[in-house]
């Protein structure tokens with residue numbers, strides 16, 4: 557379980573996160589929604605150690621990760637798929653996967669990854685740049701898994717993808733959840749959120765302001781959308 561407690565962080569002297577509290581339990585999908593610029597991506601960067609914490613604590617299964625280096629945080633089992641799926645365009649699919657490995661994965665071996673992403677198996681020797689947007693996103697997720705992640709953080713994974721591909725990403729997220737991964741999903745696509753999330757956290761102005769169970773989100777989605785997402 558990932559625990560974030562009172563986290564404050566920002567860029568230079570400007571604080572963006574003003575005390576973020578959240579939990580992402582194993583085997584669950586925790587979604588974070590909120591208007592543009594409220595600090596969703598910044599939260600993921602603070603968890604990963606890309607941004608230093610000005611206050612607060614990040615811990616994974618009672619291991620304190622606050623103020624650790626990014627590589628230590630990644631090694632402890634936190635995977636990150638940034639917005640815009642940054643894969644290596646001039647490496648093949650298999651090479652992209654191998655670049656991310658520090659040691660042979662125990663949980664997400666190449667075989668299991670290619671079973672989870674059959675499209676990637678078909679395209680194993682294609683260059684990254686030859687893949688469709690959806691395939692690139694699948695590859696970005698697969699690459700994050702090779703470090704045997706306990707927590708997978710996804711930043712708007714369905715942005716710009718066709719509805720059919722969004723469904724495939726949804727299937728992958730459900731499968732990871734069934735494997736016991738704690739998924740922390742930042743997503744603007746509320747249909748996908750409704751389909752995969754267990755809990756929805758609403759972020760506003762650098763804080764989590766509401767935690768909504770999925771049943772309640774399904775029945776009150778319109779009201780939540782109106783209150784927290786419309787401009």
Ligand SMILES: Nc1ncnc2c1ncn2[C@@H]1O[C@H](COP(=O)(O)OP(=O)(O)OP(=O)(O)O)[C@@H](O)[C@H]1O
Pocket residue numbers: 567572590591592593594595596597598599
């Ligand atoms: N590299 C940066 N340097 C300075 N300010 C930044 C930087 N990145 C983001 N910000 C600012 O921090 C605030 C939060 O940005 P963040 O990217 O976390 O928002 P977000 O909730 O992910 O928004 P979106 O839905 O648009 O992705 C914004 O005001 C943004 O302008």
Ligand SMILES: [Mg+2]
Pocket residue numbers: 596597598639711
């Ligand atoms: Mg963002």
